[in-house]
Each structure stands twice: as structure tokens, then as C-alpha cells.
Amino acid sequence: MKPFYLTPENLKNFIQAALREDIGDGDHSSLASIPNDAQNQARLLVKGNGILAGVELAEMIFREVDADLKVETLLKDGQKVQIGDVALTVTGKAQSILTSERLVLNCMQRMSGIATYTHRIMDLLAGTKTRLLDTRKTTPNFRICEKWAVVIGGGMNHRYGLFDMIMLKDNHIDYAGGIEKAVKATHEYLKRIGKDLKIEVETRNLEEVKQALEVGGIHRIMLDNMTPATMKEAVAMIGGRFETEASGGITEQTIREVAETGVDFISVGALTHSIKSIDLSLKAVKV
CATH class of the missing domain: 3.20.20.70 (Aldolase class I)
Incomplete structure (x- = not known):
């Protein structure tokens, strides 16, 4: 059972506020350098050992930025990971992938750090x-x-x-x-x-x-x-x-x-x- 605070409304509000903070009036780097119709793919690479967290949230972020992005999750929240693992792939509009990138990483990196340390203390x-x-x-x-x-x-x-x-x-x-x-x-x-x-x-x-x-x-x-x-x-x-x-x-x-x-x-x-x-x-x- 998920914690009570993980409602669709609360998560959507968080994601939208974070995107507004980051994007402002536009992701001008991507808009300027990448053709609007370019389609690409990216892989989320693990570069440390620990417990993965934020995969489910990442899917929500990608969908909020662009509902047409296709996300394939290869690892789940709570799994042990090591350097070199691929957590997910995302395919679709290149501009959308780039606009999503930093929020996905910021959330997953910190969440994974917290999950890893929590797991370590639980072992004790x-x-x-x-x-x-x-x-x-x-x-x-x-x-x-x-x-x-x-x-x-x-x-x-x-x-x-x-x-x-x-x-x-x-x-x-x-x-x-x-x-x-x-x-x-x-x-x-x-x-x-x-x-x-x-x-x-x-x-x-x-x-x-x-x-x-x-x-x-x-x-x-x-x-x-x-x-x-x-x-x-x-x-x-x-x-x-x-x-x-x-x-x-x-x-x-x-x-x-x-x-x-x-x-x-x-x-x-x-x-x-x-x-x-x-x-x-x-x-x-x-x-």
C-alpha cells in the first residue's frame, strides 16, 4: 500500500511546480539547437551502487512533459543496482527528452541516495x-x-x-x-x-x-x-x-x-x- 500522500494530484502538483521552476518561458537550449520533429532515444545509466528510487516518478515526469514519450523501465524502485546498469529508456521527441532530463535526474539521484542510506541503516x-x-x-x-x-x-x-x-x-x-x-x-x-x-x-x-x-x-x-x-x-x-x-x-x-x-x-x-x-x-x- 502506498503512503497516503502519494496521490495523483499531489504528484502532479509537485511535478508541474518543479517544471515551471526549471523551464520558465521555454527550454531555449533545446528549442534553438534541435529540430522540432527530431525523434531520439536516451538511456538512464546508473553510475553508483545502491538502491534505486524514483523510477515511477520519472515515468510521470516524462509523461507530464510530453504524453507521447515512450518509457521502458528495466529496473524497479527498491532494486539493488550497480555501476553500468540501465534503469530505463525513453524514446520520442528529442526536445521533450532534453527538457525532462534534469528534473528526472535530480529527483532520482537524491531519492536513490535516501533509499540507499535507509536500507543501510535498516541492516543495522x-x-x-x-x-x-x-x-x-x-x-x-x-x-x-x-x-x-x-x-x-x-x-x-x-x-x-x-x-x-x-x-x-x-x-x-x-x-x-x-x-x-x-x-x-x-x-x-x-x-x-x-x-x-x-x-x-x-x-x-x-x-x-x-x-x-x-x-x-x-x-x-x-x-x-x-x-x-x-x-x-x-x-x-x-x-x-x-x-x-x-x-x-x-x-x-x-x-x-x-x-x-x-x-x-x-x-x-x-x-x-x-x-x-x-x-x-x-x-x-x-x-
């Missing part, structure tokens, strides 16, 4: 019950692609935005006057507006974990920037009453130890904000 969690989450630390106007890439890489999305889950973080709690006041105000607000949203509370120490347990009425407790020893104690305190999530400063070197504390989830901002893109290129083929 193998054998534990802990599930890997992304965060809202995404590129503005590119979140739909970055969140999608995490799923392709085997991870899970946290909330998509501010609208689909309540997360009472440290600043919310401090501004509200404490965990109890923040949670009670949240329940009153949700009742008033008629929404049923899951509530997560961030805690910074065992005393705040205790406060979250006492107030109740929540779904998940975040254990933020705690040592593995403290997390293990917190998980024992919570005793399965609520879901648990570890967050803050978790690295490849520490993630396994964190998972072994028994937390249900680990959220890692680096899945989307600190990745290296996979090198890809679109090369002309003479037909």
Missing part, C-alpha cells in the same frame, strides 16, 4: 523489533519525494507534516507549562475541532517519562537524547503502556545499542538531511 537493525522512522527534516517542496524514498528503502514515515499527528516537543511543553497542561490542552483542542489525531510526547529525562505516564491519554513517548542505559530504564517504566521512540544524536555506531534497549521506533533525521546522492545520467542513443 536486523534481528531487533525496532522500526526505523524518518523525520520532518526534509527539503522544502521536496518532502513528497524524500519521504517516498525512505519507504522505498525499507523505512517508515513518521508524521508527514504538522497536520497528521500531534507531537508535543520540548518547546510546546515549556510554553504550555508542563506535560500535564500540554496534554490536557491538546485533548480539549481535539474535542473542540472534532479531530482524532495520535498524540506523542517528547521526554528529556526519567522524571518527564513519569509525568507522561501519570497524565496518560497519549499514544507514544519519545525518549529524546537519552543514553542507552536511561532509555532501557524508561522502556521498563513504560512497560508497554505506550509506544516508545528513541530520537536525538543517534548514529550508525550507536543505533544498534539503542535498538537493544527495547524501543519500538528510532527516528533518524539523517535519512533525509545528510545523504549522498547516487550518480545517474541520461545519455543519448542514436536511432
Whole structure:
């Protein structure tokens, strides 16, 4: 099942906005140098090793630019790839292929980098019950692609935005006057507006974990920037009453130890904000 945000409307809006940004009043390089009726083909070449992502999106981009372009996908999203693989071929109007090229590559290179890194972190969690989450630390106007890439890489999305889950973080709690006041105000607000949203509370120490347990009425407790020893104690305190999530400063070197504390989830901002893109290129083929 695809994530809820991958609707035809959302994807079309993203693609159209990205094309407007790039094309402006015309792809003058292609219009100037290539005959309007020229027909050609190009291959999308993989120039790095990893997990491929963005193939389905690439098909949509090509169709949005020119519905007559013919795309043959040779590899699918989520497949392992290596240098020299050909992900797809596109055939049709040469000007349209060239106009599509950069947006296709920009999306697929970054998405493949995110999927590859997500897969790598998932391997570090193998054998534990802990599930890997992304965060809202995404590129503005590119979140739909970055969140999608995490799923392709085997991870899970946290909330998509501010609208689909309540997360009472440290600043919310401090501004509200404490965990109890923040949670009670949240329940009153949700009742008033008629929404049923899951509530997560961030805690910074065992005393705040205790406060979250006492107030109740929540779904998940975040254990933020705690040592593995403290997390293990917190998980024992919570005793399965609520879901648990570890967050803050978790690295490849520490993630396994964190998972072994028994937390249900680990959220890692680096899945989307600190990745290296996979090198890809679109090369002309003479037909």
C-alpha cells in the first residue's frame, strides 16, 4: 500500500511546480539547437551502487512533459543496482527528452541516495523489533519525494507534516507549562475541532517519562537524547503502556545499542538531511 500522500494530484502538483521552476518561458537550449520533429532515444545509466528510487516518478515526469514519450523501465524502485546498469529508456521527441532530463535526474539521484542510506541503516537493525522512522527534516517542496524514498528503502514515515499527528516537543511543553497542561490542552483542542489525531510526547529525562505516564491519554513517548542505559530504564517504566521512540544524536555506531534497549521506533533525521546522492545520467542513443 502506498503512503497516503502519494496521490495523483499531489504528484502532479509537485511535478508541474518543479517544471515551471526549471523551464520558465521555454527550454531555449533545446528549442534553438534541435529540430522540432527530431525523434531520439536516451538511456538512464546508473553510475553508483545502491538502491534505486524514483523510477515511477520519472515515468510521470516524462509523461507530464510530453504524453507521447515512450518509457521502458528495466529496473524497479527498491532494486539493488550497480555501476553500468540501465534503469530505463525513453524514446520520442528529442526536445521533450532534453527538457525532462534534469528534473528526472535530480529527483532520482537524491531519492536513490535516501533509499540507499535507509536500507543501510535498516541492516543495522536486523534481528531487533525496532522500526526505523524518518523525520520532518526534509527539503522544502521536496518532502513528497524524500519521504517516498525512505519507504522505498525499507523505512517508515513518521508524521508527514504538522497536520497528521500531534507531537508535543520540548518547546510546546515549556510554553504550555508542563506535560500535564500540554496534554490536557491538546485533548480539549481535539474535542473542540472534532479531530482524532495520535498524540506523542517528547521526554528529556526519567522524571518527564513519569509525568507522561501519570497524565496518560497519549499514544507514544519519545525518549529524546537519552543514553542507552536511561532509555532501557524508561522502556521498563513504560512497560508497554505506550509506544516508545528513541530520537536525538543517534548514529550508525550507536543505533544498534539503542535498538537493544527495547524501543519500538528510532527516528533518524539523517535519512533525509545528510545523504549522498547516487550518480545517474541520461545519455543519448542514436536511432
